[in-house]
Amino acid sequence: MTDTKTSAPAPAFLETYIREQRKKKDILLMTHIVMGYPSFDASFEIVRQMVDAGVDLMELQIPFSEPMADGPVILKANQAALDCGATVEKCFEFAQKVADSFDIPFLFMTYGNILYKYGMDAFAARMSEIGVKGAIIPDFPPEEAGDYLSAMNKYDLSAVFIFSPETSDQRMKMIDAHATGFIYCLARKGVTGKETQFSSDMGSYLARCRQFTRLPVAVGFGVKEKADIDFLVGKADIAVVGSQTIREVEQKGVDATGPFIRSLSLLV
């Protein structure tokens, strides 16, 4: 069980990095891939093009057979990666390769069972060893994250937690007390990859998120074009683009990654 902490954990590498980058840019861009989809070679090329196009940080999803929080696009990518033989070990090897090759922070995104089966401490130790900076585990709310948090803190890794429009003020404070790196704010209800209305309602929700965390704020779920990112400038520190990149690659091929990311960037 999670201890009720009276003071927030010390800033880890990730938070410091985000604050430094923000001095240079109005908003940072975080992208997402499912490792091994459509293949590990293609995944590497997608990462290369993303980094080359100026992405600031990346989520590497370890595929899971029951991705409860993911919508149809990422769900199918998870299945396809597993069908093509993606394993946790291959994902670690891939993550090590990209972390060695590119100078941006990488995070793991996956579901709790992957860590639980590997062993929470062993998993965090391996992350630390290969240079992955943190993790987002959507089915580990703080109440169920005791062992996970101990392991992540032990290796000075960031445990990113999630705020949703349904999260109460009081609960945001509680979550903030456990989180490190940044807070991932869901733009809306539902699963990944569906339509999102970027409206004044979201503006007030993001203001509420800001009020209850000491950490930088990322916004994801339904962010897919430059207009969405423009809307988030001044309201969030990081825009997260997930399903849309997978759609672009599925429709136009791996080489569409770079141009797509550049089309989102404010610097072009």
Add this chain to the structure above:
Amino acid sequence: MKHRGYYGSFGGAFIPEILVATFDELDARFRQAKEDKGFWEEYETLMATYSCRPTPLTYAENLTRHFGGAKIYIKREDLNHTGAHKANNVMGQGLLVKKMGKKRVIAETGAGQHGVATATMAAKFGLECTIYMGEVDVLRQRPNVFWMEQLGATVVPVTDGTRILKDAINEAFRDWVTNMDTTHYVLGTACGPHPFPEMVSWFQSIIGKEARVQIMKAEGRLPSRVFACVGGGSNAMGIFQGFMDDPVELVGVEAGGQGIASGRHASRLCSEDASPGIAQGYKTYFLQNSDGQMEETHSISAGLDYVGVSPILANMRDDKKARFEYATDTEVVDALKLTMQMEGIIPALESSHAFAGAFKEVANMSKDDIIIINQSGRGDKDIFTVADAIGDPKWKEFICAKAKEYQGDISK
């Protein structure tokens, strides 16, 4: 939300942040209901007037004579409205839905019994209803799909993953994280995140409460053993709860499929193939590989074809409060045939696992012993699967003739 809903090291609520407030509300409503005597009375009245409670406890005289061992009693959950114990849980959750003021219900279904029960409840209570069902199960349980649709529900075939029960659960959760303001998810078994295992078991405890009173009235003493099939575990939890504090051996029978050695089974508690894991919002024994990816399961019965199992039963297994066995597809069909021919009772393929498990033991028991088998549902729904397993030529002729008739309709 606190750290709660644990049974030993199993259970919990591994839910996405977006659902936390919804679970808090559900848990609060459930606590109120559980503490309110009036709620249980309302529930019993509903089940007595709309379903067929109390369901009878039938003495299986011919089977008893046939095996020459313990006296066999059958708890007749098949006589519930809609033909299975599923109605108990669904009507109970329906009462909670009314109190929460929600207008829509969703559910997963494997065999289709839970889907039919939910569609029935939705029709009675005036709720919109969507049922998620794996594509494989849609094909093998067509009659139940037909009834769900006739009752006004939308049936969505799930084409992701292994296309069976677990995939239907994932899809129902995906609907819920989008529509929780208007919608309640009527989870069909004693699995999933807290409070579902506790809540579903509570509604199903009506089975065990009745069975205990009935056996005491009939025999003046307790049974030696109680048998129930175990898919998610709700009918087993239901009957076991009547005998939890008694010197009664509780036996859960899992789907042995084509045999444990074949790897094609759904035995989580009695095989070495399962290990503790976290999926679908809770921690229990799952059939999974060393990476934690869920494995394909197999059973002749859609309702037992599931990778996880109630965390309450997982804990009872570890604490040796219950014993778990399996029955193979072949043993199950044999038990079903024997029960039909000797007692004129048609158990569902799921329930037939409990019969098959009991039949393996009953002859070796004393004539002074009594056993109760929980017949969780009726077998009419399985007519296509059972006809295939038996290989009845007259049925095939009928289907071929019927198909020709329909083809004529279509070409006109």
